[in-house]
Amino acid sequence: MTASGLQGAPVTKLWLTGIGLASALAGLFGWRHNLRLQLAAAPNGLQLWRLLTSLSGFSTWPEVLAALVLAYELRVVERVFGSRRFASFLVVAGVVGQALTVAAMRLAGLRAVAGGPYALLLACVCQYWRLVPRSYYVRVAGVAVPDTWGVYAAAACLVAPRLLVAAVPAAAGVVAGMAYSADVAGLGRWRLPLWMASLARQWLAPVVSARSARTDADVAPEHVDAIASMFPDARREHIAEVLRMVGNDANRAVAMLLDSS
Template identity: 65%
Template sequence: MTASGLTGAPLTKVWLAGLSFASALLGAFGWRRILRLQLVPNLAHSHEAWRLLTSLMAFPTLSELLTALVLLYQLRAVERLMGTRRFAAFLAVSGLVGQTLTLVGMRLARVNAVAAGPYVLLFACVHQFHLLVPHAYYIRVAGVMVADKWTVYAAAACLLAPRLKVAALLPAAAGVAASMAYSADVAGLKRWRLPLWAGHFAQRWIMPLVSATPGAGATRRASPMVDVAPEQVELVAGMFPDADREHIASVLRMVGNDTSRAAAVLLDS
């Protein structure tokens, strides 16, 4: 059994809300132009390096936004397995490396502009989902047996489908490549973490904006241990005494209570 909703994935919850708000705000005020990432004139002539960040903030169309929200909601499992602090570091690393690779790809492919939106981050998460999240069962879809994870890949394909051209494929491929570099721990990327002050700031000022009432939150915090045997948690905790028990329970739940695989995930963290 897996946790329902966004339990154990606070950063994904913030990302969902922020992506929706930013897309709506930019659309309402006609500011979608800041999402555009072009070599000429934005970067080469105007030196607007800030567009490397703003291009990841939102989507310019409602259809892209809705598809991305569906995909992102399914990708919440990645944060549950990584833990929020490591997931935040992964997004930061993927954004930096992915955008750099996007620029390199634009120069090599002689593409002046890429599709606006956080394609780099989403497809980096899709790659981690493929690596970390085990399938629970197989089902038949259109006569073909596929794992239950197929809905994530279908949502990712739907996000790319309207823009099946280099402008969208480049940042998506760059995101996957950045995730691969992270998994391979190139230049120690996997060991980097956001500073503690950033976590404290987010917990104090950002999380209250998207959190439910304290009572509901307390209920959600108490629920992660329900479907995992305490002895399994303690068994894994014996190997990782510094790991949070709630995080161990979340990992066990995501890997189907397989203690060996849970230990591998925690060791990789």
């Protein structure tokens, strides 16, 4: 049995809430123009605060809907990574993605690109492609596609309608995700400080993650014990979550944990 909903993914839940709230406030108060990342709005060519606001929300509701669906599907990445590493990954992807976006805009002479966390979402798609195995194939319109096709379809639905203005941040996200996977300059090993993770767990976890009554009862305790001995730094809850994702298959769980380490 796999975990349902956003169980085991508190960072994803907070991220979903943030995207929806930021997009709604931008629409309500007429701030949508502030979500664009643009280079010609200040004497020095860049308003630094836009590096943050352009990652917060989207300017149109079709984008918001597609992004929320995609981020929800990508919750699997957090379950494999663990919440602290996933939050660290989002920070790295945001910094690298924005740097690459600005560099590409200057090289191409672009004044602005679409606002929204395209880079973060596409970087997550890269991790999903690397970590989540294709278990079986289904037929869609007569074509055999892997069972993971929904994530890639959601990503296409997000980017394709605004391809001309979203291609640069989306491509930057893909490159950032690949750089993270390859551990370029130690990016894949960087983690948020423990004190920051502890504060988030203390103050934010009660708000965004309701405790589920489910325990490790639906996974084999001997599998959890065996894998815990191989990954002493991994929490038992994290190991159990990965086991649920792969149908209690210990070999596949070990492979996923190795890939995510």
